Amino acid sequence: MSNRLNTTPNDLRAFWMPFTANRQFKKEPRLFVGAKDMHYTTHDGREVLDATAGLWCVNAGHCRPKITEAIREQAGELDYAPAFQLGHPKAFELANRLVDIAPDGLNHVLYTNSGSESVDTALKVALAYHRVKGNGSRFRLIGRERGYHGVNFGGISVGGIVANRKMFGTLLTGVDHMPHTHQPGKNAFTRGEPEHGGDLASELERIVILHDASTIAAVIVEPVAGSTGVLIPPKGYLQKLRDICTKHGILLIFDEVITGFGRMGTPFAAQYYGVTPDIMTTAKGLTNGVIPMGAVLVSSEIHDAFMSGPEHMIEFFHGYTYSGNPIAAAAGLATLETYKEEGLFDRARDMAPYWEDGLHSLKDLPNVIDIRNIGMIGAIELDPIAGEPTKRAFSAFLKAYENGLLIRTTGDIIAMSPPLIAEKHHIDEIFGKLREILKSNI
Numbered sequence: 001m002s003n004r005l006n007t008t009p010n011d012l013r014a015f016w017m018p019f020t021a022n023r024q025f026k027k028e029p030r031l032f033v034g035a036k037d038m039h040y041t042t043h044d045g046r047e048v049l050d051a052t053a054g055l056w057c058v059n060a061g062h063c064r065p066k067i068t069e070a071i072r073e074q075a076g077e078l079d080y081a082p083a084f085q086l087g088h089p090k091a092f093e094l095a096n097r098l099v100d101i102a103p104d105g106l107n108h109v110l111y112t113n114s115g116s117e118s119v120d121t122a123l124k125v126a127l128a129y130h131r132v133k134g135n136g137s138r139f140r141l142i143g144r145e146r147g148y149h150g151v152n153f154g155g156i157s158v159g160g161i162v163a164n165r166k167m168f169g170t171l172l173t174g175v176d177h178m179p180h181t182h183q184p185g186k187n188a189f190t191r192g193e194p195e196h197g198g199d200l201a202s203e204l205e206r207i208v209i210l211h212d213a214s215t216i217a218a219v220i221v222e223p224v225a226g227s228t229g230v231l232i233p234p235k236g237y238l239q240k241l242r243d244i245c246t247k248h249g250i251l252l253i254f255d256e257v258i259t260g261f262g263r264m265g266t267p268f269a270a271q272y273y274g275v276t277p278d279i280m281t282t283a284k285g286l287t288n289g290v291i292p293m294g295a296v297l298v299s300s301e302i303h304d305a306f307m308s309g310p311e312h313m314i315e316f317f318h319g320y321t322y323s324g325n326p327i328a329a330a331a332g333l334a335t336l337e338t339y340k341e342e343g344l345f346d347r348a349r350d351m352a353p354y355w356e357d358g359l360h361s362l363k364d365l366p367n368v369i370d371i372r373n374i375g376m377i378g379a380i381e382l383d384p385i386a387g388e389p390t391k392r393a394f395s396a397f398l399k400a401y402e403n404g405l406l407i408r409t410t411g412d413i414i415a416m417s418p419p420l421i422a423e424k425h426h427i428d429e430i431f432g433k434l435r436e437i438l439k440s441n442i
């Protein structure tokens with residue numbers, strides 16, 4: 001038995017924590033010192049039920065033996081191999097296994113170390129693709145309001161969250177944004193895909209008319225926007241975006257960093273919606289969140305366009321020291337095997353109706369102004385306290401943590417995405433605890 005309580009640090013000042021209210025945290029620290037399957041263990045020895053798969057990433061649950069063992073073994077066998085002009089077998093094997101579960105036509109893989117890097121890689125591939133095809137005038141990138149594509153400069157430029165953008169100067173130039181699709185006035189308390197708003201995709205046509213298609217390289221969207229509070233695409237919306245992109249020779253990028261690896265009951269959201277992008281970004285669930293790794297999948301058409309010129313020349317000037325790192329690749333392979341052996345994507349599909357019913361049973365609680373869900377994703381939107389936005393949801397987060405439940409909040413929205421191993425009794429516990437919390441006067 002490890003002596004967990006002794007792992008509590010006595011000075012929290014040095015670490016400037018990411019996306020965290022640092023001063024609040026350091027007054028009332030919340031530290032995890034262990035995890036197994038559906039639960040975390042806190043520094044004060046309590047069990048916390050994980051309703052968020054860590055940060056949308058631990059899809060197979062915590063400390064799964066196959067993944068742990070693969071990492072241990074790989075660390076002792078081949079710790080690092082240079083990523084440029086050299087390779088190692090597992091990076092190739094993992095790429096093949098990814099292509100096996102990807103939408104048809106996405107046949108090539110570039111590795112990264114995070115979702116943010118996947119996004120910036122995808123944007124660079126799109127720009128460079130048009131250039132190698134002789135269409136260098138296609139330099140514009142189109143994102144969407146309320147989109148989250150990580151925190152690097154490309155990602156925040158196409159992203160649509162003002163707090164993530166406003167501090168950082170001019171960002172990338174040549175970027176425009178489509179409107180978001182969230183219409184609570186028309187779609188509140190919808191189960192699954194909203195009826196209203198599919199026509200918002202035609203805003204892309206308006207942008208194309210404004211800039212001319214010959215200047216536009218790519219459109220990037222999250223199939224389901226997660227970080228701004230679970231915005232589910234209205235019926236027909238993604239297909240319409242696909243059609244407009246195809247018509248105008250614009251590449252469509254799906255940012256599947258949270259929707260990938262079974263979250264929707266299919267390997268990727270592209271398959272759930274039956275809409276195939278030209279480029280797809282992934283990370284998080286690729287290694288079950290255990291080791292940083294991302295992957296960008298691209299069509300053969302894009303890949304092949306680069307394969308010209310003298311054979312001794314580098315075809316694409318991009319990559320990371322840790323692209324396809326051996327330990328990450330081993331973790332990725334063991335993760336995909338775990339998903340497959342345990343049928344976790346099908347499990348998510350089968351559990352989704354139970355999840356939906358539990359979530360919508362909270363409809364009549366005080367301050368609940370919308371509930372939405374798709375696959376194993378759910379959100380509860382709360383009425384903000386007048387003059388104190390985000391406080392109501394943050395109080396719910398703190399109360400949940402005290403009561404042994406991990407939820408995530410963004411603005412005044414509670415977002416949840418449990419590990420795909422969740423049993424019905426875990427789902428009952430999540431919504432039972434939330435009911436008590438929302439009933440109390442937060």
Ligand SMILES: Cc1ncc(COP(=O)(O)O)c(C=O)c1O
Binds near residue numbers: 256284
């Ligand atoms: C859709 C999407 N893209 C990109 C990212 C960034 O991923 P990372 O934090 O690994 O850089 C996230 C993170 O939540 C995300 O949800």
